[in-house]
């Protein structure tokens with residue numbers, strides 16, 4: 001698991017990561033600025049269930065999201081390549097953001113997509129609140145090209161290995177991501 005993203009669960013872990021982000025911002029000045037506006041996360045029927053905001057860093061995409069009304073457990077979550085969330089199936093969001101032509105998943109020897117974020121942890125009451133902080137090194141290509149980008153939450157866990165989407169099942173929620181202003 002050590003090479004998987006450092007998603008934190010609700011509660012203490014999330015607060016610790018937030019504290020770390022604040023501490024880093026005090027040291028480097030690099031974290032406090034650059035967040036996008038909040039984008040609504042919607043279900044297939046258009047109901048808003050939460051929000052997400054992102055920040056493009058040289059090593060990856062920093063993500064913060066909060067949502068309710070999701071099925072409990074681990075759910076795959078990715079950046080998809082088109083900024084369109086047309087319900088009910090969100091196929092409009094296109095495939096995973098993959099500017100380098102890789103296969104899906106951090107555990108795939110031919111991976112990974114730059115849009116692969118791992119899994120959300122959803123509480124027994126259906127809510128989630130998570131931060132993803134990317135590795136500090138490496139190169140990352142911003143997904144905010146001409147057709148934008150979307151964040152998609154799936155019905156099942158992402159196995160981080162199976163091309164093209166980690167066997168993560170249907171697309172159950174979507175947010176049109178916004179670039180930082």
Ligand SMILES: [Cu+2]
Pocket residue numbers: 076077078079080096152153154165
């Ligand atoms: Cu996806």
Ligand SMILES: [Zn+2]
Pocket residue numbers: 078096103104105113115116164165
């Ligand atoms: Zn992928």
